[in-house]
Amino acid sequence: MSGVYHLEITESEQALKALLRNQTTASDKERIQLLYLLKSEQAETIQQAAASLLGRHRVTIQTWAKRYRQGGLEALRSHKPHPGGKSTLPDWAETALRNRLEQPEGFESYEAIRQWLALELGIVAPYKTVHKWVYYRLGAAPKVVRPKSDKPDEAQIVAYKKTG
Structure with a gap:
């Protein structure tokens, strides 16, 4: 059978x-x-x-x-585990990116990181890949400047500091 x-x-x-x-x-x-x-x-x-x-x-x-x-x-x-694909970001580039992300000025966006990688390190990578490297692998994110009022109300700031 x-x-x-x-x-x-x-x-x-x-x-x-x-x-x-x-x-x-x-x-x-x-x-x-x-x-x-x-x-x-x-x-x-x-x-x-x-x-x-x-x-x-x-x-x-x-x-x-x-x-x-x-x-x-x-x-x-007994079987060999499949380790997955090798990272497209070399170790030296990952170290350079990590050092750059630790600086106070940081980056404005993932696109800015992508451009920096291309200009400074010669590594061309898609946006999605850069996001994955930075956010998941390095545990970082671009530093986004929050909008600030031109005329802050001092009374509101003091009241917020007391309650917040």
Whole structure:
């Protein structure tokens, strides 16, 4: 019959359930969950486990089953994490930008930061990328000057200082 797996799971259902609770990463949890679903007969085939229960492609699940067949739990759980993309902002440029952001005058906007990067450091980056670097990675923001009245009312300032 097509889709029937031939996988001898040596761990007990209770051991897999306990192991499932102790997983710290989602990818390890998914792999152990595959074994648990097959051992507890909640899934009869790799196809059923993949599509409806785990939400993964059948080939991915078959790869996991092959790993388990070849080396047991250790082989199933040994995988390289994907670190993501490398930052497009070099370390030296990030240091220069951080130093510039710490200066009192700062920048008026993210566009001003983008222009400074292009003129001073020769790094051309989209607005969205600059915003992400500055706001999320460096934890900074442009210094925006707030409007100030030409004729401040001294009585209101004193009253605010007393209550505020």
